[in-house]
Amino acid sequence: MPTNVSHPDEVIVLKRRFGQGAADIDKYLELDGYKAVQKAIENGPDWIINEMKASGLRGRGGAGFPTGMKWSFVPKQSAKPKYVLVNGDESEPGTCKDHVIFLEDPHSVIEGTIIAGLAIGAKTGFIYLRGEYRYLLKIMEKAVADAYARGFLGKNIFGKDGVDFEIITQTGAGAYEVGEESALMESLEGKRGVPRIKPPFPAVVGLYGGPTVINNAETIANAPHILLMGGEAYAKLGTERNGGTRLFGISGHVNKPGVYELPMGYSMRKAIYDVAGGIKDGKQLKAVVPGGSSCPVLRADEIDVGLDFDQMAKAGTMLGSGGIVVLDETVSIVEFALRTIKFYQHESCGWCIPCREGTDWLKKTLTRFHAGGGNKKDIDNIQYLAENMLGRTFCPLGDAAAMPTIGFVKKFRLEFEEYLEGKRTEPLLIQIQPVGEPELAGAH
Amino acid sequence: MAAIANTIFSPELAARFDKLVTIYPVKRSALVPMLLYAQDEVGYISDEVITELAQRLDLLELDVRNVLSYYSMLRTRPAGRFNVQVCTNISCMLRGGYELLDHCKNRLGVGHKGVTPDGLFSLEEVECIGACCWAPAVQVNYDFHDNLTPEKLDGILDDYAAGRGKDVK
Numbered sequence: 001m002p003t004n005v006s007h008p009d010e011v012i013v014l015k016r017r018f019g020q021g022a023a024d025i026d027k028y029l030e031l032d033g034y035k036a037v038q039k040a041i042e043n044g045p046d047w048i049i050n051e052m053k054a055s056g057l058r059g060r061g062g063a064g065f066p067t068g069m070k071w072s073f074v075p076k077q078s079a080k081p082k083y084v085l086v087n088g089d090e091s092e093p094g095t096c097k098d099h100v101i102f103l104e105d106p107h108s109v110i111e112g113t114i115i116a117g118l119a120i121g122a123k124t125g126f127i128y129l130r131g132e133y134r135y136l137l138k139i140m141e142k143a144v145a146d147a148y149a150r151g152f153l154g155k156n157i158f159g160k161d162g163v164d165f166e167i168i169t170q171t172g173a174g175a176y177e178v179g180e181e182s183a184l185m186e187s188l189e190g191k192r193g194v195p196r197i198k199p200p201f202p203a204v205v206g207l208y209g210g211p212t213v214i215n216n217a218e219t220i221a222n223a224p225h226i227l228l229m230g231g232e233a234y235a236k237l238g239t240e241r242n243g244g245t246r247l248f249g250i251s252g253h254v255n256k257p258g259v260y261e262l263p264m265g266y267s268m269r270k271a272i273y274d275v276a277g278g279i280k281d282g283k284q285l286k287a288v289v290p291g292g293s294s295c296p297v298l299r300a301d302e303i304d305v306g307l308d309f310d311q312m313a314k315a316g317t318m319l320g321s322g323g324i325v326v327l328d329e330t331v332s333i334v335e336f337a338l339r340t341i342k343f344y345q346h347e348s349c350g351w352c353i354p355c356r357e358g359t360d361w362l363k364k365t366l367t368r369f370h371a372g373g374g375n376k377k378d379i380d381n382i383q384y385l386a387e388n389m390l391g392r393t394f395c396p397l398g399d400a401a402a403m404p405t406i407g408f409v410k411k412f413r414l415e416f417e418e419y420l421e422g423k424r425t426e427p428l429l430i431q432i433q434p435v436g437e438p439e440l441a442g443a444h
Numbered sequence: 445m446a447a448i449a450n451t452i453f454s455p456e457l458a459a460r461f462d463k464l465v466t467i468y469p470v471k472r473s474a475l476v477p478m479l480l481y482a483q484d485e486v487g488y489i490s491d492e493v494i495t496e497l498a499q500r501l502d503l504l505e506l507d508v509r510n511v512l513s514y515y516s517m518l519r520t521r522p523a524g525r526f527n528v529q530v531c532t533n534i535s536c537m538l539r540g541g542y543e544l545l546d547h548c549k550n551r552l553g554v555g556h557k558g559v560t561p562d563g564l565f566s567l568e569e570v571e572c573i574g575a576c577c578w579a580p581a582v583q584v585n586y587d588f589h590d591n592l593t594p595e596k597l598d599g600i601l602d603d604y605a606a607g608r609g610k611d612v613k
Contacts, residue, residue: 001590002578081469093533093572124469131480131517132573134586135612168467170477174517176571190472190501192514208469251535251576258577293534293572323576325534339537343571349514429542430532 002100005258007275011237011245013225014218015261018104023139025146028107036224038158040115048119052223054231056243060097061087061179061216062292062320063396064309067223068231071213073203074120080210084116084125085202087184088217091130091176092292093343094323097247098217100259102129102136105221106143112220114157114165115227120213124166126188127217131173140169176347180395181214183349194351195395216321218247238264242308246322250276253283253328265306272303272326283328287412291320293340294400296407297333317407332426334419337408338366339430344401355398358389362405368434369419379416383409452492457485461500471501475511479518487522516571524559524566526604528552529583532569535576540593544580545569547594551601564605586612 004019022028040048053068074082086109090098101109113125127144129137144167147153155164170188172178178187182196185207206212222244226234235243242264248271251257255277262271268290272278279285285300290307295318298305305315312319327336345359362385369378386402386409393399409416418424453461460481464474475497482493489512498505512518528548532541549555552565559566575581578590582597587610589600603609 001588002575003591005577090574091572094535094576095572096574096576096578099574130574131515132583132586135588138612171480173476173480173515175515187476188473189470190475190511192511249577251579252538257579289534323535325538325576327538331538336534336537339532339534343533346516346571429537 002096002103003258004104005256005260007260009266009270009275010261011263012261013229013234013237013245014101014108014221014247015104016225017108018100022105022107023103023143025107025143025150028105032228033107033224034111034152034158036227037111037114037118037152039227040118041158041160041163045119045121048115048227051227051231052119054235055222055226056231056235056238056241057219057222057226058242058309059216060218060222060246060322062092062294062318064319067215067219070203070215071116071119073201074211074213075204076121078121078211080208081124082120082122082211083207083213084113084120084122085181085184085188085207085212085214086113086125086127086217086220087179087181087214088127088129088133088136089172089175089179089184090133090217090321091179091347092294092321092323093340094249094251094289094292094325095321096249096251097259097322099133099136100247101217101221102133102140106140107147108221108224109140109217110143110147110153110167112223113167114153115223116213116215116220117165118163120211122213123164124168126207127167127169128178128184128188129169129171130178131171131175133171137169137171144169175349176343177349177395177397180397183395184214185212192349194349195397197394239306239308239311241310246307248307249323250326251323252326253280253331254278254326255280262307264308265311268298268303268305268307268324271307271324276324276326279326279328281328283330285326286329286331287327287333289323289325289327289404291318292323293325293343294318294396294404295320296403297411299411318403330426332419332424332428333408333412333415334366334370334424335426335428335430337405338363338370338432340404340408341366341401342432344397348397348401352394352398354389354392355401358385358398359401361385362401364434367432369416370428370430370432371434373434374420376417376420379409379413452490452496453482453485457481465500472503475501475503475508476515479508479512479515483518488519490520522559522563523568525564526584526601526609527566527568528601529568529570529573531571531573531575531579531581531583533572535572536580539579541580544582544592544594544597547597548601551598565601584609
């Protein structure tokens with residue numbers, strides 16, 4: 001079971017009900033649960049959207065799109081039903097924040113989903129969890145059933161005539177790509193999870209062809225808190241254009257890994273050295289993958305940066321999904337790059353060529369390099385291959401594979417060169433043989 | 445619509461499927477969860493499962509196979525009664541995921557996607573399972589086991605072998 005962690009520097013908004021048994025609906029109600037949604041019913045869609053815009057909340061899945069604006073893009077009139085789709089297909093390596101939200105505060109996801117529905121005029125919401133989260137689906141299913149039993153879901157919710165809202169929960173069956181919004185809709189429609197071409201964007205043509213708002217589970221769970229405390233008050237907790245707080249999952253070589261709630265813009269150095277207790281076993285920091293495996297790596301001397309979308313972009317990387325993976329001096333970057341690309345090669349859906357072929361060639365090249373059969377030209381080829389994937393795929397998976405690869409090669413080029421020369425001493429963990437090129441394995 | 449003659453699922457699962465196909469705006473939406481639930485009961489997606497799900501959803505068997513082949517948790521051959529899924533993705537790798545994988549290979553005497561001769565265990569090296577902050581983590585069927593060491597994992601596998609392990613369905 002996930003361990004609850006805390007630190008004095010945390011600013012608690014989303015985590016306020018954690019560790020208090022709020023999966024129980026009575027406990028949730030006792031802790032101001034389902035108050036925000038009633039406020040939302042009274043004040044109407046324009047008020048909700050204005051509060052969300054004022055909050056400065058940006059999508060917690062990784063792209064950082066302003067939530068209020070996303071909701072405002074949904075047309076008011078629509079011949080087809082509108083939908084809310086909650087993305088809980090959390091699969092980005094390094095990310096486990098939605099895991100704890102579903103576990104500790106499932107009703108906040110339900111309440112947020114209803115609020116999003118009220119804002120855009122939808123009467124149905126879907127909460128889609130990754131297939132591995134079966135025990136969390138059970139928790140969500142129970143929470144949804146309890147909410148129906150209390151009249152918070154179904155017809156005339158909270159006793160208001162004509163206000164109806166249904167929620168359907170389900171899981172996927174193992175696919176990183178389904179975390180991409182259009183692939184998620186495909187999966188929910190019972191198909192292979194391949195992306196759709198955009199435009200049209202989901203706000204116009206989404207699930208079952210109807211206008212659809214798709215939000216990450218953490219984004220949705222923030223909505224009730226924002227409506228209760230007011231958008232402006234929430235915004236003030238963070239930095240400019242980066243409202244509020246965020247769940248950061250700090251993992252890897254730190255003393256106290258865990259999911260911490262920190263204000264947007266908080267120092268990455270402090271997050272690693274204070275909040276997460278510093279580097280494990282007294283070792284030196286080597287690198288940080290700042291927001292899930294798709295974000296370009298930062299070197300140890302680059303971590304004096306604020307954890308918000310804009311400051312991270314300025315530092316040449318991304319805040320992503322808030323999964324901070326910390327690497328100490330014993331990690332071979334060549335091996336870490338291989339493990340990263342092995343994942344993207346496995347998860348590429350194969351729909352478009354630059355991603356399908358690109359990830360495969362990167363994995364092949366890095367596998368050979370890792371096994372000792374590399375040459376100096378490979379280093380350039382890896383970078384060249386990755387750069388040619390950027391921006392050339394239907395969905396961001398191609399970029400997600402290319403960006404970290406470019407980062408590893410650019411920032412640790414010397415280490416790649418020394419690896420070739422047999423000068424690196426980091427222990428290797430992965431036993432992997434190049435396929436189809438056995439004569440190159442162990443060439444030096 | 446006439447009820448589908450249930451041939452391979454338990455009455456409980458058949459009833460669940462009867463309901464599941466009615467809750468979505470489009471019947472086909474039930475396909476991915478149905479595949480997973482069918483696998484939980486039958487052990488894998490057999491040809492018979494494919495035929496029956498296709499019937500229940502008015503799809504071609506080809507449609508079902510197309511979807512089935514996409515998702516990594518779905519399998520067309522039996523796994524062990526306890527499918528041990530060791531995460532070796534980055535956060536787990538940094539905290540001993542590969543050590544756990546090697547340990548399992550030695551203990552169970554099988555490799556990736558192998559099944560022990562008694563059919564009790566199977567082993568899989570999996571991608572990130574969303575337990576990064578409690579790494580290294582292993583899933584046995586649907587149950588998470590976090591902050592593991594080879595010794596702790598031994599105890600957990602002993603429990604499963606003795607019928608004392610957790611087993612969320």
